[in-house]
Amino acid sequence: MTQLKTGAIALAAALMMSGSAFAQARVLNYNADFDPTPLAAFQALIADFEAENPDVKVTLNNFDHEGYKTAIRNFLTADSPDLANWYAGNRMAPFVAAGQFMDVSDVWADNGLSEQLASAKASMTIDGKQWGVPYTYYQWGIYYNKDAYKAAGVEVPTTWDGFVENCAKFKAAGIDCVTTGSKALWPIAGIFDYLNLRTNGYEFHMDLTAGKVAWTDDKVKATFAEWAKILPYTTENHAAIDWQDAAALLVQGKAANYVMGNFAVATFKEGGMTNDTLGFMVFPEITAGLARAEDAPTDTIHIPAGAKNVDDAKKFLAFVARADVQTKLNAALGQLPTNKDSTVGDDPFIAAGFESLSSAYALAQFFDRDAPAEMAKMGMEGFQEFMVKPDRLDAILDRLEKSRDRIYK
Amino acid sequence: MTSYWKRNQLRLAPWLFLAPGAAMFLVYVIIPIFQSLSISLYDWDGLGIATYVGTENYVELLDDDAFYTSLKNNLLWLALYMLALPAGLFIAIFLNQTVRGIRIYKSLFFFPFVISQVVVGLMFSWFYAPNFGLFYKLIEWVTGDGIAILADENYVTYGIIVAGLWPQIAYVMILYITGLNNIAPDQVEAARLDGAKGWKMLWHVILPQLRPATFIAVVVTVIGALRSFDLVSIMTDGGPYGSSRVLSFYMYEQALSEYGFRMGYGAAIAVVLFAIMMVFISGFIWKMWRDETER
Numbered sequence A: 001m002t003q004l005k006t007g008a009i010a011l012a013a014a015l016m017m018s019g020s021a022f023a024q025a026r027v028l029n030y031n032a033d034f035d036p037t038p039l040a041a042f043q044a045l046i047a048d049f050e051a052e053n054p055d056v057k058v059t060l061n062n063f064d065h066e067g068y069k070t071a072i073r074n075f076l077t078a079d080s081p082d083l084a085n086w087y088a089g090n091r092m093a094p095f096v097a098a099g100q101f102m103d104v105s106d107v108w109a110d111n112g113l114s115e116q117l118a119s120a121k122a123s124m125t126i127d128g129k130q131w132g133v134p135y136t137y138y139q140w141g142i143y144y145n146k147d148a149y150k151a152a153g154v155e156v157p158t159t160w161d162g163f164v165e166n167c168a169k170f171k172a173a174g175i176d177c178v179t180t181g182s183k184a185l186w187p188i189a190g191i192f193d194y195l196n197l198r199t200n201g202y203e204f205h206m207d208l209t210a211g212k213v214a215w216t217d218d219k220v221k222a223t224f225a226e227w228a229k230i231l232p233y234t235t236e237n238h239a240a241i242d243w244q245d246a247a248a249l250l251v252q253g254k255a256a257n258y259v260m261g262n263f264a265v266a267t268f269k270e271g272g273m274t275n276d277t278l279g280f281m282v283f284p285e286i287t288a289g290l291a292r293a294e295d296a297p298t299d300t301i302h303i304p305a306g307a308k309n310v311d312d313a314k315k316f317l318a319f320v321a322r323a324d325v326q327t328k329l330n331a332a333l334g335q336l337p338t339n340k341d342s343t344v345g346d347d348p349f350i351a352a353g354f355e356s357l358s359s360a361y362a363l364a365q366f367f368d369r370d371a372p373a374e375m376a377k378m379g380m381e382g383f384q385e386f387m388v389k390p391d392r393l394d395a396i397l398d399r400l401e402k403s404r405d406r407i408y409k
Numbered sequence B: 001m002t003s004y005w006k007r008n009q010l011r012l013a014p015w016l017f018l019a020p021g022a023a024m025f026l027v028y029v030i031i032p033i034f035q036s037l038s039i040s041l042y043d044w045d046g047l048g049i050a051t052y053v054g055t056e057n058y059v060e061l062l063d064d065d066a067f068y069t070s071l072k073n074n075l076l077w078l079a080l081y082m083l084a085l086p087a088g089l090f091i092a093i094f095l096n097q098t099v100r101g102i103r104i105y106k107s108l109f110f111f112p113f114v115i116s117q118v119v120v121g122l123m124f125s126w127f128y129a130p131n132f133g134l135f136y137k138l139i140e141w142v143t144g145d146g147i148a149i150l151a152d153e154n155y156v157t158y159g160i161i162v163a164g165l166w167p168q169i170a171y172v173m174i175l176y177i178t179g180l181n182n183i184a185p186d187q188v189e190a191a192r193l194d195g196a197k198g199w200k201m202l203w204h205v206i207l208p209q210l211r212p213a214t215f216i217a218v219v220v221t222v223i224g225a226l227r228s229f230d231l232v233s234i235m236t237d238g239g240p241y242g243s244s245r246v247l248s249f250y251m252y253e254q255a256l257s258e259y260g261f262r263m264g265y266g267a268a269i270a271v272v273l274f275a276i277m278m279v280f281i282s283g284f285i286w287k288m289w290r291d292e293t294e295r
Helices: A003-022 A036-052 A065-077 A089-097 A105-112 A116-124 A146-150 A159-171 A185-199 A200-211 A219-233 A243-251 A264-270 A309-323 A324-331 A348-358 A373-388 A388-407 B002-039 B056-062 B065-081 B084-095 B102-114 B116-130 B134-143 B158-180 B185-193 B198-209 B211-226 B230-235 B247-256 B263-294
Strands: A026-034 A056-063 A083-087 A131-137 A140-145 A175-180 A255-259 A278-281 A293-297 A297-304 A362-364
Touching: A026 A036, A026 A065, A036 A056, A036 A243, A036 A309, A036 A324, A056 A065, A056 A309, A065 A083, A083 A089, A083 A309, A083 B263, A089 A297, A105 B230, A116 A131, A116 A297, A131 A309, A131 A324, A140 A146, A140 A185, A140 A264, A140 A348, A146 A159, A146 A255, A146 A278, A159 A175, A159 A219, A159 A255, A175 A219, A185 A200, A185 A219, A185 A255, A185 A293, A185 A373, A200 A264, A200 A362, A219 A373, A219 A388, A243 A255, A243 A264, A255 A264, A278 B002, A293 B185, A297 A309, A309 A324, A373 A388, A388 B247, A388 B263, B002 B263, B065 B158, B065 B211, B065 B247, B065 B263, B084 B102, B084 B158, B084 B211, B084 B263, B102 B158, B116 B134, B116 B230, B158 B230, B185 B198, B198 B211, B211 B263, B230 B247, B247 B263
Parallel strands: A026 A056, A026 A083, A175 A255, A293 A362
Antiparallel strands: A083 A297, A131 A297, A140 A255, A140 A278
């Protein structure tokens, strides 16, 4: 009994001590969804922030990446942190509309972010106000296996026709020209984005994802006609595999090209590829003379409306937006800084991405961030069905058109 | 006050003992049922303001191909899941013998029911996986051309049901094994003296005595089939392009998944699923009530 008592006293004392340790610093609760590499990069960033602001203690609550997407809806309404990760574009619209994110236009105005983060401003703006701060983005494009190109004896194409011609030669060599894993649906949305951006241009693509043009439009059908050209050369059974499984096919040289985001480079290199065997190309031109637009999904940090420590949260946003901070962060992330005054390292894929995005006519977020969630889901399912059963295209487009009427009304 | 308690003690006591359970049942089952019914009449994203739309969600449901796919798959699950009964009975009878180490065999057969459905799903996904899965290789070896079960809209639901049957058969088996332990040996003896054996013995002597076990087995199998969710979620996420969805998964997708948050529409699907379950549940309750009153 006495032992139990002393134990209880010791516990109470320990609790009080830790309580007093917290009392000295103001706490900033930060909910995030980092994978291991970004997590390490952000822990370094937080350490820097705490060094500059010794009176603030940032508590990072890291969630599983997929689980976070549903968890955020619960914690925003139930137990709001001071900072939360999310995405730009239409993806943040429901939270803004429901008043769950705080207007941070003053952070933008006070720190001159409108000029420094100009490329990302449009995707952070709803109703003329900014609702968060972007800290990174990355390019999409075609990653290819140079050894597979050698094995099939073909050159890296510069035009879409050249790309399609190559495919026949890859097939003859027993290599999948294009690989993808569509079990989680989103990888094929990248293919659609690029085919549509290259066939019909940025404005049409944006109108389509915003629900302003019909899915049964002839221009949409033209996009699918281009897609049909590479379907016979795409990895079979893609519907049963994840994107990492398809990455393995590229690494092993069983597939030549993969339309992917730059985050996949880490996976390719873990599989044993090097800068000598892995290549990157911008998606080739389809309709000649069309201004080139790219997919560049932007990751962002927001202040929830229920935040308790708003002042320090705004300080944190301003810190994350700073050029030198973004340079260091993105060097660790292996991605591109959104601040135009930041610099990028000499990694060839980062350099290629920087080159591709800074010379692009416009940037799209990604199909499932540009289109409302429901339309995105219907659309991606339609793309998958088209890839498996191309002859059902008309039925698929009719179905999407029916949903468009309802979703955007 | 005390005299009231003394006078009515016998009448009140059962209610007091029931109260905690009843309160839980009310809060977690009965009230949510009515909440779902009411949410199904609204258009609500779970965050903003809910707008009343009347029966619009149900009207949309009637014109939704994905809903019919899910409904069809649910019926397939119901029908094929019933295979767990004969299969479980067969294994139970097979294992109902006294040889050395039979307990080890029994526990090995029971093993799939012990492991989590998620693990079952993962194991079967690898089993079916294109290019390296055992089943894929087997089909490739036999026919020369592998079939990726989980990527083919025609096979995917059957593939998942087979995965679900594996633990379900083990469950039914254990129900029958306990049932077989309780079979009256004198009746079997008497039947044997009368010359019954084989199928006759099984059909006329053993099975009638297993009726309580069969009833429970049917109940758990029907309910197991209707609430099939984890396997679909783990193995295919409803794909390819939604062809392996079942109602419970479609409800989750519409109401709670990354691209969903149509609470009203999800609730409408839940109501339909509830109605289907209600048919079976009332049947079971009616049978139980009849059995009790007959005695």
